Amino acid sequence: MTTSDLPPAAQRALAEAEERRRKAEAEAQPLPKELGGRKGPEPVRYGDWEKKGIAVDF
Numbered sequence: 001m002t003t004s005d006l007p008p009a010a011q012r013a014l015a016e017a018e019e020r021r022r023k024a025e026a027e028a029q030p031l032p033k034e035l036g037g038r039k040g041p042e043p044v045r046y047g048d049w050e051k052k053g054i055a056v057d058f
Helices: 007-028
Strands: none
Touching: none
């Protein structure tokens, strides 16, 4: 199914979502450098709330 097969309201919604995505990417600011934090991926983003099997709170 291509976007031309969708109803006009769905096409409009997809266009609006793409515009919001582009605007958010343009306004995004890099995260500040964390001092003394965990190594590896951001736990909030990747759901990694434990370290060596021990759950951690921030």
